[in-house]
Amino acid sequence: MLKIAIVDDNSFLIHAIKEKLSFFDDIAVKHTSLNGSELLTKLQENHNLDLILMDIEMPVLNGIETTQIVKQKYPHIKIIMLTAFDNDEHIFNAIKAGADGYLLKEINPKDLYEGIVETLNGGAAMNPSIAMKTLKLLRNPINIQNPRDQEEISLSSREVEVLEQLSKGLSYTVIADHLFLSPSTVRKHIENIYKKLQVHSKIEAVQKARNHNII
């Protein structure tokens, strides 16, 4: 039995979706929510769920933000955006947020069902017009610059050096060797780097540094 949740601020549309799914007796709609934060509350109690059908435009917490949070906390739950709109920005943001598919609400019951099943099998659900838009997005990398957050991060030049070594996957001792420092010093530098970047591990540090074009 496939455990589904529906999130949509329009209760009529929730009903319509439920009705479409009612044809298939291996699908159980476990719960529905009118916005993202309502969903998150329910997931906190019970996240025994296979897939969420998620609207995008919702009050309080929209579908994109909700997807990001759910994917981070409960990566086993698949998410299909199910929305009336298909503009490029929504699609791209949904994909970046981790959506496993993107369908339009006008979809027929059979295609919706197949989309759900295929998504649970590791594929992605997409109707052809959306698929075409993703292809166009891929052809135009201009559109996919990551709008990196620009908080002030100022590392000293020595810290950047250490970070560059870190990014190569080297250990404290090897880095110390390379930079002619004692391992203690390298450790201290890394401690300071972590504090500045507000992270707690090598990987996070390297990733954050990359996002900020520090390395």
Add this chain to the structure above:
Amino acid sequence: MLKIAIVDDNSFLIHAIKEKLSFFDDIAVKHTSLNGSELLTKLQENHNLDLILMDIEMPVLNGIETTQIVKQKYPHIKIIMLTAFDNDEHIFNAIKAGADGYLLKEINPKDLYEGIVETLNGGAAMNPSIAMKTLKLLRNPINIQNPRDQEEISLSSREVEVLEQLSKGLSYTVIADHLFLSPSTVRKHIENIYKKLQVHSKIEAVQKARNHNII
């Protein structure tokens, strides 16, 4: 009547595709070719064609190059890649070359037919696993730039899941939590991942995986 051409260096497969399409009497296979340059010759005589089903790996002129040329000369003709392989590089190159869809040869007649119709209606034909790969390509624009060394690396789907968690900078225990596994299992998965990727730390694993478009 939809006018189709098939390009494939394997005449058995051409026959198989023709047979799949024979169920649908609004489709006419106008001609077939065994490679890209044969197709181009035929198109010079007559390019009154709606859509081409194109193999990728062919002698003389492969499917990617052919797609590029056809799209340039005859932009009204839609092209669906129909191939046995679905590695990221092929997919990305095909999309860049202008393909309007990407299907696998194992496809059933009905889905093939629907893919053709949807493509001719301005959509894109894609089976779900391909769609998922395009989503991943969109999420990791970095990888689009460097289609690197292509040693065979085959991770199981569970291993990829673990790797994705690793890439977020999570610890063994947190990953275990997220994936509902015991920490021992996560460790074992990571051990196996390291062996397959021939690396010895989280960072190296994540980096190598990224370069190979695994995550």
Add this chain to the structure above:
DNA sequence: CAAAAAATAGGGCATATGTCGTATATCGAA
């Protein structure tokens, strides 16, 4: 169906890592 691959789980051990101390020297800016 049998064999192979994948997924699960645990034990043990040496080393690495993250985090807290402390401490000294240098240098540029307030």
Add this chain to the structure above:
DNA sequence: TTCGATATACGACATATGCCCTATTTTTTG
């Protein structure tokens, strides 16, 4: 010239990690 930031260095401790081992169950595949 004193202060703050930087660079250097060491100690200690809990936890994480990398790597070795074994073992059962499930899934895939020939």
